[in-house]
Amino acid sequence: MGGQQRVYRQKIRSTQSLKKIFRAMELIAASRIGKARARVAAATPYSQAITRAISAVSIHSDVDHPLTSKRTDTTKVAVLVVSADRGMAGAYSANAIRAAERLRLNLERDGKEVVQYVAGRRAVSYYSFRHRELAGKWTGASDSPVVETATEIADALYQAFTAAAEDGGVSEIQIVYTHFTSMVTQEPRVIRLLPLEIVEGVAEPGEDVEPLYEFEPSAEEVLDTLLPRYIQARIYSCLLQSAASELASRQRAMNTAVSNAEDIIRQYTRLANTARQSEITQEISEIVSGADALAAS
Amino acid sequence: MAGALTVDIVGPDRILWSGTAERVIAPSVEGEIGLLANHEPILSLLRSGTVRVRGESGDWSEFPIKSGFVSFDHNIVNIVAEPADTHED
Numbered sequence: 392m393g394g395q396q397r398v399y400r401q402k403i404r405s406t407q408s409l410k411k412i413f414r415a416m417e418l419i420a421a422s423r424i425g426k427a428r429a430r431v432a433a434a435t436p437y438s439q440a441i442t443r444a445i446s447a448v449s450i451h452s453d454v455d456h457p458l459t460s461k462r463t464d465t466t467k468v469a470v471l472v473v474s475a476d477r478g479m480a481g482a483y484s485a486n487a488i489r490a491a492e493r494l495r496l497n498l499e500r501d502g503k504e505v506v507q508y509v510a511g512r513r514a515v516s517y518y519s520f521r522h523r524e525l526a527g528k529w530t531g532a533s534d535s536p537v538v539e540t541a542t543e544i545a546d547a548l549y550q551a552f553t554a555a556a557e558d559g560g561v562s563e564i565q566i567v568y569t570h571f572t573s574m575v576t577q578e579p580r581v582i583r584l585l586p587l588e589i590v591e592g593v594a595e596p597g598e599d600v601e602p603l604y605e606f607e608p609s610a611e612e613v614l615d616t617l618l619p620r621y622i623q624a625r626i627y628s629c630l631l632q633s634a635a636s637e638l639a640s641r642q643r644a645m646n647t648a649v650s651n652a653e654d655i656i657r658q659y660t661r662l663a664n665t666a667r668q669s670e671i672t673q674e675i676s677e678i679v680s681g682a683d684a685l686a687a688s
Numbered sequence: 689m690a691g692a693l694t695v696d697i698v699g700p701d702r703i704l705w706s707g708t709a710e711r712v713i714a715p716s717v718e719g720e721i722g723l724l725a726n727h728e729p730i731l732s733l734l735r736s737g738t739v740r741v742r743g744e745s746g747d748w749s750e751f752p753i754k755s756g757f758v759s760f761d762h763n764i765v766n767i768v769a770e771p772a773d774t775h776e777d
Contacts, residue, residue: 430701433701433702433703434700434702436696436698436703437701440698440759443759444757444759444768447759447761448731451729604729604730604731604761605728605731605732606731607718607732607733608717608718613732613733613757616733616757617757624700627700
């Protein structure tokens with residue numbers, strides 16, 4: 392067998408084993424995605440209920456809570472980026488990071504300073520490569536996040552938000568995550584966690600009858616207790632959404648990788664066949680010309 | 689008899705109970721609170737205890753909780769609860 396042929400055969404073999412790996416990863420992602428979506432669906436009512444309750448308090452009471460009003464003593468803004476721990480998910484992490492960078496530009500144009508919080512190893516390496524300072528990072532289990540991680544992140548962000556300006560307090564908390572719209576569409580989104588934005592689900596109080604909400608023990612205390620939990624629930628749902636998006640992206644990316652591998656295999660098989668055929672042709676012509684030379688002599 | 693309540697009891701990772709009920713009793717921080725239809729809108733924090741729901745058929749369901757809150761508005765009850773660990777001995 393000629394050298395050319397051996398090179399092609401080798402390439403085909405290595406691509407074949409790569410293809411098996413891609414296929415396996417695609418199947419793994421596909422089998423996990425159902426569970427991830429179920430977790431998103433299961434956690435949504437909780438976060439919705441808590442969001443609705445928070446908006447009810449901020450709309451129906453005239454509490455001037457520090458957590459719902461804008462802080463003016465600091466220009467720092469906490470930004471949390473949620474990305475993947477591993478690659479091989481197409482542009483999933485890159486898209487989230489790009490959205491975060493855009494947000495950063497916008498914020499800096501407004502004269503604000505970004506305090507970066509990061510979840511997922513891909514984003515951590517992105518920022519550490521660029522020597523950006525990270526205020527907090529969480530890695531591990533980006534495709535099946537646990538409540539504990541969400542609680543940790545929420546605690547850190549909540550502390551930053553309640554801290555005094557000289558201790559590194561921030562005036563806003565923004566989250567960049569990837570929203571799972573469907574199996575084929577996932578888009579990076581930016582949400583502002585605090586100060587509260589007016590949230591859907593609660594009707595604006597009409598002018599005629601002001602629905603009188605009664606708060607037990609008091610509106611302030613209700614807000615005090617609910618806000619940390621609200622942050623935790625929102626972060627947890629962002630993590631879950633991102634996990635589902637990551638798996639969907641990975642499945643799609645691996646699917647593409649498998650068909651690319653098939654293309655390459657087909658291409659190299661053709662080349663190997665051509666090489667083999669031309670070798671045979673050459674051998675025949677050598678033999679024929681050799682025999683001719685012998686007969687002529 | 690007053691109308692029924694639409695009740696949703698949700699935990700952090702799942703819905704614990706959902707349906708229509710005749711009354712709900714929850715352990716608020718200021719004492720037990722009983723909710724019937726047409727109660728005034730309220731938002732109350734809960735302490736650890738048991739949330740009890742009386743379904744329309746008259747049977748009680750009980751949920752031990754660690755903490756949470758209940759909101760009531762237009763006969764819609766939302767209870768958000770951190771369930772107590774029932775399997776812990």
